[in-house]
Amino acid sequence: IHTRSANAKWLDEIAHTNPLWIHTRDAARLGVATGDLVRVETELGHFVVKAWVTEGIRPGVVACSHHMGRWKLDAQGDRGQRQLSATVAIERAGTAWTMRRQRGVEPYASTDRDTARIWWSDAGVHQNLTFPVHPDPISGMHCWHQAVRVRRAEPGDRHADIVVDTARSRAVYQQWLARTRPAPQVSPDGTRRPYWLLRPLKPDRAAYALPGPKPEAT
Template sequence: RVDGEILKGWPTPTGKLEFWSRTLHDWGWPELAIPKYIKSHIHPENLESDQIPLITTFRVPVQIHTRSANSKWLDEIAHTNPLWIHPIDADRVGISKTGDLVRVETELGYFVLKSWITEGIRPGVAACSHHMGRWKPEGHKGQRLGISTVALNQEGSEWSLTPRKGGEPFASSDPDTMRIWWTDLGVHQNLTHAVHPDPISGQHCWHQAVRICPAKEGDRAGDVSVDTGKSQAAYEKWLAMTRSADRYSPDGTRRPYWMLRPVRPERDAYHLPLKTESAEV
């Protein structure tokens, strides 16, 4: 109430900016009810001595996900995604100059790309812009601008993606497609990123702990290798860190109803299934 007028406050149960959250307290996270610093999975204390964080949410301010892939002007400005790495880290792992191929190893596999040695990133951190590395399998028709043609191979739970054809000029109704001069279309790094659902919110924790080394014999720019068995194991590891509503819900619902959602289901959809005792045989 301000000057006698009732105004809507924050979208919280109290209508206030809550420095102590009853929601977190009642839903099984009392130690986080008051905001504090949480050491994430890429905190230095949680990394091996040869690991550094990879900033996967970094991007150059030119492209926008896959939605700008058919923009010839944007593609000419930014069409590849080298690994940003500080000179100190490049020297430590044996990368001698910008443009050298490097292998970035994640908990699921690895991807290969060119390096860009720069003081534009702090030591101890690497970054690879997303929006790049778009691809289609061999034999599939579709957009040609900004998309590599690749070979997909599978052996058990191991998958590999190998580029076969990069950017090149081609005839179309737009004469500019014959003026394409770039061939390097980057690498699809996302395939190697483990699913990290935040234990509280469920949102994806994008950053990855990686090891960086010079490319190995036979590696090519754009190569990707992933083990889906390791992907499932990583997901289950993070899932085990959650605190189930079956045990912690204070009101028999799946999640707090007051939290905003783009499309909110009917209230009945929030109720957990009733537990029934199994019938005796």
């Protein structure tokens, strides 16, 4: 849920968590049942999330919505969006970072009486941080479909735990960046992207221009 929909209190009540979809066959192999904690390992680290066992997904594939898991630090107090944000603590050890939930969503008093009626505490898992940037070689856009390893959570793991290594993140980004095609080398008219591409709010034409001289027409 992005900014506009995350501020819709009715949607927050309907959808406020993001379990890991896992096929029944894979769950049986791992010894996992719905509601069990699993650790999802990526190239950068891992996150801990609850499993949702279903036949609504292909065996060998798992899925987890990246629209959940909003968080804030305790120092932020009552500022910001609260009906879908958990309070977390962040620790650093070298290039390794750990984020652990301290408190979930809580009811609170405001000019909207419904905020005192909040009954849920789970805000989901902010899995986005654990995935490296994979620029698509053609478009340059980020690829969300990535290979992961799923296993049962370890002793001491808690729901919504996140561990990442920023040095590893930088290294993976550089590897994928090397596969992309620099726009100045492939643009037919010296622009970043086609001006005719439909957009709700289109920037000025000058914003599309790449720095440097335009390529000669062929």
